[in-house]
Amino acid sequence: MLLAIHGEIDTSTRDRVYAALEAAQFAAELHIDIDSCGGQPGAAIDIYAAIISYPAITKTAVIRNAESAALLIAMAADHRCAVPGARITLHRAAGEPEPGLRWTADMHAASADFLNWLDTEMARLLAIRTGTPGEAFETEMQSEDSSSLVWCLDNRVIHEIRDIK
Template structure:
């Protein structure tokens, strides 16, 4: 192959590089509080438990059922605030997913909660943004019929607006950023390989619970009594 042809191929690759998917970068997610700050949060909660003039439940149930949106994020954050002194929280998740930013709000609120045990119980659906929320818990327990789905983020142009190539590129970059954040959170919480998670997410189909168990996305499949 001639040097001229190689140069032309290199130039072509450079011209279309931004349109092609690149490998995701493995990095610690930016939504996780550092150990030093969490130690302060837990120490304050311990002091408040000793002086509060009311009994504190050992386990606080937190419900997240339905679409993940701003209203859901506000409701879950309110539940977490009401249970701020409880040493254990149990988050029940039954959701087909929803908005990425709302899921991040819930994830951060769970991670910043002072509880020393954060347990997720997965209902019929733990999908899309719901998976991100589940990763905020230290222990994740699925039911035998849980439908589990991690996938890449998506956008849909509004047919009433003009989407130029620049608008599409802007959306593409934002989706890529969301995918990187989403999958890095899952990799941090599960210990799974980022590249393997990206390949699985790109299939856009539910993951078998056995696969989730083997890759650390869930810790247990609850056997019906």
């Protein structure tokens, strides 16, 4: 089964993924093609959980671009291949106050706590899925720049770089 994660990740992406996995619930192989700049963390977490629990024997991701929340989805695959020139971006979580709301110091503090929790959880999940210490990811998350594919290979974010059409 081929699952395409292209464009911004949102609840409609999540719903499409749920429907596709349900329709092919007995597929032995799951191929995930990822070309996304990211999107909503909550939707990405839901997609990650759905792919992790999907019973396929083989789960492979081809990463054309996996930035921000899209990287989380890629991490659900057991084998991750990046195409040459792929952008893989791991950065700290960000949020914006909802327009029109009056934000108090307590609301800002709660938002900061939540964003810090997201960062910690992302580094923890990456460490679990790669075997690389979480500190390496926490350091890499400090930048808004894409990670080099060599860094991604060295830290087992990806397993290979291969030209795939």
